[in-house]
Amino acid sequence: MPDPRYAVAAVLVTTAVTWGLRALPFAALTPLRASRTVRYLSARMPAGVMVILLAYCLRDLSLTEKRSLAPLVALAVTVGLHLWRRNALLSILGGTAVHVILASTVFAH
């Protein structure tokens, strides 16, 4: 456990930033709504941010290591399940279960 004061401060900093981002734009709403740039960005940011976060989660994948097969197979299962059933819960649970099984057994290190 890191210093509890630091761990709490990290949460408080995150809380302040997150709440600020959620609450302050409501005060600055009128000029934002008129901005074509904001509307252009707001239509495209969510998809791009999710793609970037997904890539970030997989940043330590090494294509030369056998161990990397566990997340790649689990990702394929997640995507496949989601394209097939479009049920977010099923896709997340299925992909995670496959990853836990593979990472804990076949590809355990």
Place this chain on the structure above:
Amino acid sequence: METSPAVTGGRTRPVPVPASAGRSEAPAAFRESAGAVLGFVPLGLAFGALVTQSGLDWWWAGLSAALAFGGSFEFLLIGLVTAAAPLAAIALSSFMVNVRHVFYALSFPVHRISGRLGKTYATFALCDEAYVLATREQARSWPGRRILWMQFLLHLSWAGSAIAGALLGSLIPGNVTGLDFALTALFAVLALDAVRELRGDLPTPVLALLSALGARVLFPGEMLLAAFGLFAAALLARQLTTGKRPSHA
């Protein structure tokens, strides 16, 4: 604009306790948010289990879930805290990951929620799923109290399952690993849904992927920040070159 003494009296808890008139909205809110709640519980359990597996105390999972209440960044925060990242880096990272919330103010129906306390809580608990639920077609007729109840149910299920996961996490044998993939799977699902909503706008996910790969190669230490910066710059450049000039500089 205060609603009732019962609400104003509860200043210390930012949780709206509706007076008798609003009680009927709770079951409707529960029905409408059941799907999202079902999604929160396994993720919250995984988050809590990961907190204790990473060597942090169980109460930290509850604190983070109740206060920060931003699931995706909370997973990333575990890694930042165990690596003792500077608070400034945490602030910057949470800004980049959560800056998308800025755009929620454009359409989240906060005007339907009455009372300063209610509005305050609505912005505090404005997570991605709450935004999606409150801005859907079928939510057009929702009264403010139902929106608040929906947000409270999401908040409660996230914090409750995070604490449960942290307390039960110590029961998971040490050789069982890989729960952290829940976050990867969540982002994969959210990315698929968001890309589908773009309706054929393929350049946007391609630009995002190129930004991520470029940041991974050029700035491996600050991949997330660099990727968001590259992506925002690429989108702005694309908007300028496609001729849609912004009305604000």
